[in-house]
Amino acid sequence: MNVIETKGLCKSFRSPLKKPGVLGAVRHLFRPEHREIVAVTEVDLAIAAGESVAYVGPNGAGKSTTIKMLTGILLPTGGEVRVNGLHPYHQRMRNSKNIGVVFGQRTQLWWDIPVIESFTLLRDIYEVPEKTYAENLAYFTGMLGLAELLHQSARRLSLGQRMRCDLAVALMHNPAIVFLDEPTIGLDVAVKERIREFLKTVNRERGVTIMLTSHDLGDIEDVCRRLIIIDAGRIIYDGSIQGLLDRYVKQRSIRIIASARIDQPSAARAMPAGVEIVHADEREMTVEFDRFRYTAKDVLEIIMTAAEVVDFQLEEPDIERVVKNVYEGRLELEQGA
Amino acid sequence: MLTFQKYLRHVLCAIQETTAYRASYFINIVSQFVSYIAIFFLWRAVYTGNSVIGGMDWNDMQGYLLISLFTSALISGSSEFRVSRSIWTGNIAVELVRPVDYQKANFSITVGNGIAEGVLVAAIGILFALLIGFAVPPASPAAWLCFLLAVAFSFITKFLIVYIFGLFTFWTTGGMGLSWLRRGLTDFFSGAIIPLSFFPGWLKAAADVLPFRGIVSVPATIFIGRLPPSQILATFAVEAAWIAALWWLARLIWHFAMRKVTIHGG
Amino acid sequence: MRLSRTVFLFSRFLAQNIKIKLEYKADFIIMLFSGSVLQLLGVMFLGVLYSRIPPIQGWTMWEIVLILASIFFTEGVVSFAFEGMWRIVRLINLGDMDRFLLRPVSPILQILTYDIGAHGIGNMITGVILCVIALSRTEILWTWDRILYLPVLIVSAAAIRTAISFAANCSGFWLTSFYNAFPLMVHQMADFAKYPTTLFTEPIQFFITVVLPYAFIGYIPAVYLFHKQPWGAAAWLAPLVAVWCVLIARAVFYRGLRRYDSPGN
Missing domain, CATH: 3.40.50.300 (P-loop containing nucleotide triphosphate hydrolases)
Incomplete structure (x- = not known):
């Protein structure tokens, strides 16, 4: 049973539109303009007990x-809403x-x-x-x-x-x-x-x-x-x-520590398409890879051809990054995905 | 020069703020008139059957009420409300960190409000006066000058009284009781609703030494020519003294208020 | 909401508010004091006026003082019990109305009882004292119906004032400015009720009898009590007027609430 159910829920507010300065203020006094601000539109929710x-x-x-x-x-401006x-x-x-x-x-x-x-x-x-x-x-x-x-x-x-x-x-x-x-x-x-x-x-x-x-x-x-x-x-x-x-996080990353200095140019040459060095240091390196094309094992093997790995750390896909991308408008999630 | 500009900016912002809310602005203006309508009719009824009361005829009275309305519109409830609002919303903290003198900034803002509201009230008042055909304006340029000076004194005096009462909000939770008390006292002792010349001797003596009479009684009696020219200078001197005293009293109260703020953290 | 529950919650809120007010003693005393001073100034005004002139339109000073005193008294009752309505603008602007809407109690009851006005006590006391003095200096022919009328008057007048001021404060839903002079203006119009309505021109008379029926809280009851006019019995309409005002105020509130946009967060 759904305790919360909405269909096409909408809410918009009216807000005055003002031009700057004393003149703008006086103008608004006699000829007010408003604009519609849509806060929520077409929200469908179904949440079960x-x-x-x-x-x-x-x-x-x-x-x-x-x-x-x-x-x-x-009070919604449109749509249906039921709670309990x-x-x-x-x-x-x-x-x-x-x-x-x-x-x-x-x-x-x-x-x-x-x-x-x-x-x-x-x-x-x-x-x-x-x-x-x-x-x-x-x-x-x-x-x-x-x-x-x-x-x-x-x-x-x-x-x-x-x-x-x-x-x-x-x-x-x-x-x-x-x-x-x-x-x-x-x-x-x-x-x-x-x-x-x-x-x-x-x-x-x-x-x-x-x-x-x-x-x-x-x-x-x-x-x-x-x-x-x-x-x-x-x-x-x-x-x-x-x-x-x-669905949305294609990249995973792996961080390794090598026993000796890593030869960066040759390491870079060893990486196939879809695997990329995002950070490199004297004896340290972080590699990002498409997790749908390669397993962690695949990538580790490739790295080992270029460096003497003594330790490694696998970084899991991170929700924080996904949401951050959404916040910054970089990740266009499909409607209804 | 820069200092002056800083406060001028306050005046301009206040004009903008006052007119920011359209409906409220017009209602504020209308509400200025409402309480005067009741008073006007009361006096009209009093004057039917009495031609001269307390040395004033009906014509004098109308002019007197007009000026009373005008001076009270210059500092309306919204300016009064401002000081107490910033205290109880805690916004005072923001205003305190600015490099301006709080008292002067408030004065500038009140001037801005006064321009935004007072101009319209004055215009409507004068229009109304012309329509009914009353209110004999001052005869000579000198009298006009005195009147305008008296209005300036009235404005500053009322600002200081309002401001001082506003500061008491630091010690109370809501400004309302105090603002009513303030309004009651000023309305009565300034002669806003009943001219001081009507007062019995002892009460008039009290009103004469208090600062309130500068707010309405002085400009209004100058306007209708009931303040003898010989007394005008002395009156202005007393008013100036009161303004100086109130200005420093406000500073003193502010000083104590700040001590309280720093103890209680706003 | 059931009446018994309303009364119960009202008394709970009132008791709570009194406790809170007593925490701020300075405030309490200032409010009490300013309430009384204000009313005394009103009477002094009449005193000064009447010291110069004969009775206005056949009303003696003490008769008008009695009208004034009864208005002070009901004003005192209203501000003491329902002061919260003067906070509506603040509640709307700061989004504090939210929590009233989240509870299974009428938001109107919660708003009215959000605060109490200590000055109301001052008003009530001055009102009663002035009533007693005025009664001793005027002559009322007390018939049984006039005695019966007194409690009816107090309740109706309080309801009329509350409803009108409440509705006026609801203007805050439409006028979003922090300072809203409208309710105060409407409140001030009760000044018209303090004097014989016949002082004013007909449009104003109509206005304060029909549009904002303040005439029913002072002048009309006084006409009835003093046997001034045969139509004075119209004062018995006060309860009906009160019910009408309450219904309108309620409707205005719920209309305004639709516009509430819950600022903040």
């Missing part, structure tokens, strides 16, 4: 806009009981009161039964290490502490889906690690569907099995992380 999905794309690609439409904050079978905007209050949301730069906590009071207030807002609340509070306090944070006011918490509290808030009412928009932004490695562990556990143990946006590919590889890439408002890839690599 229990999945963990990473939603990735450069800044301004439409990630947050999509999440905001799925959570009922924004409900329309998130028109049936917002019912939908909100089924979802948990974490925005990395926002908090659900009340700034000036102790965290625990925010929790109880939210318990009343979500009408969480006392028993469920007590169980969840104990569970989250243990997993996220909240014990010493609960009696401090939110404004005294560090970003990482606040994010841990916000995660607990998002899951307190046992939602079926949790949306996380940049949950690890600005956090240190230890806190990131803890949050990823937490997300994996609730996904596994409680079957919570996770949809996550992040610029941190560590989050994505660690937590998610499925990857959706959006660019300029369109979905350009939807599939497994391995699938993306298989």
Whole structure:
């Protein structure tokens, strides 16, 4: 069963168009011009219960806009959308009981009161039964290490502490889906690690569907099995992380250390088409090769004809590089690939 | 010269900013008039059956209200809002790292706002005055000069009072209560809604020593020719003294505010 | 939403807000003080005015003070309980409306209770004191229906004011400037209700009776209570007017919400 389903989802905004300078400002006063900004267009999503999905794309690609439409904050300008079978905007209050949301730069906590009071207030807002609340509070306090944070006011918490509290808030009412928009932004490695562990556990143990946006590919590889890439408002890839690599990463590389000085010109001559030296030093060399034409063994054998290899290291295809290419617009993924 | 240009740039930017939001701009202008409409009709009702009250006839009163409207439009709510906004959004930190004097920069911005809004309000006001055919303008060039000078004094005085109240936002969470208090006090003691000559003796004595009267009462009474020429110089001297005092008071409060910012980290 | 749940959550939010306000004592005291000072200045204005002139259109000073005091009082109630509506522009501009939309509670209730106005307490206190003084200096022939009318008036007037100011603040959905004078302007138009409506020209009379029915929070009830005019019984329309205003305000909010573009992130 799909808990999230969209068909042809679109959202565009109207933005004023202004010419620079005082004159431009005065002109806009009397003859305003606007232009249409398309944030999201023709987005089709089908996410099943229990999945963990990473939603990735450069800044301004439409990630947050999509999440905001799925959570009922924004009204779509076109297309269909269903979350747990409900329309998130028109049936917002019912939908909100089924979802948990974490925005990395926002908090659900009340700034000036102790965290625990925010929790109880939210318990009343979500009408969480006392028993469920007590169980969840104990569970989250243990997993996220909240014990010493609960009696401090939110404004005294560090970003990482606040994010841990916000995660607990998002899951307190046992939602079926949790949306996380940049949950690890600005956090240190230890806190990131803890949050990823937490997300994996609730996904596994409680079957919570996770949809996550992040610029941190560590989050994505660690937590998610499925990857959706959006660019300029369109979905350009939807599939497994391995699938993306298989399809779009042609190159693999091998780094070797030789026992003696490598004769660079003759080494270069030894390389056939599709194998290329990308970095060379006195006794060190990195070679990139088309992984669909050659195996690592083939390449190693070729190198050994030119150098005395004492050690080597194989570098696996790297998701980071793929996504970076997408961000920089260098990799044109096919629509619907 | 460069220093001057720096602040001129603030003035120009403020004009642009004020007009940046079309609908808001026009609404700001309209809202200037609304509260005066109620006051206008109240006075009209008061003057039916009374020809002269507190030494002013209905014609004087209309001219007085016109100037009151004009001077209050020169520094509208949006300028007042600016100072407190940058404090509660934390934007103050950005403004602090710039190599400009905060007080002077704010003054320049207020001048820009005043030009953008005041010009239109003045135009509408004068048009309105001509249509109804009231408000006898000052007779002599000298009186005009005094009036314009009084408007300049009014502007600076009001800016300083608004600015000082704005600075108190450093110690409070929302600027609203303070800005209401400020508005209430200035409106009352400046003679914006009721001329000071109507006040009972003790209250008038109080209003006369306070700085507020420079904002409305002085320019308005000069405009309608009810301030005796012999008193004008002395009045200006007192106003100038108040401006100097308020300018340094603002500096002092700023100094304490900065100490607070550096302790609390904004 | 069920009424009992609304009331429960309202009281929860209110209690929470009071706790928060008490954390900022300086703020609290300034607000309380400025609320009272402002109202006293309003009365001083009337005092100065009336010291120079005979009754305006047959209304004595204390009769007008009573209108004023009742307006202060409801204004106090509204600002104390529903001050949050004055934060709408900020909530929209900073994208903070988001979290209200993520919760299974009416966003309107969450906005209204987002803040409380400490100055409201000042207004209420001054309002009550002035009411008592004004009542001792005016003569009202208290019939049973007039006594019954008082609670109806307070509730209706509070609802009318809240609805109008709330709807005016919703203009923030359309006017995206950080400073929006429109709600304040609409709020200020309540000034018209402080004086006998007959002072104004007919278009204005029509405006404050029909378009922004402020006449129902001050002048019309006063006409009724003081037996000034036979049509004073129209004051009993106040609850209907209140319901009408509330429905309009609700519709305006949900219309505006469609335009909300959730800035930030």
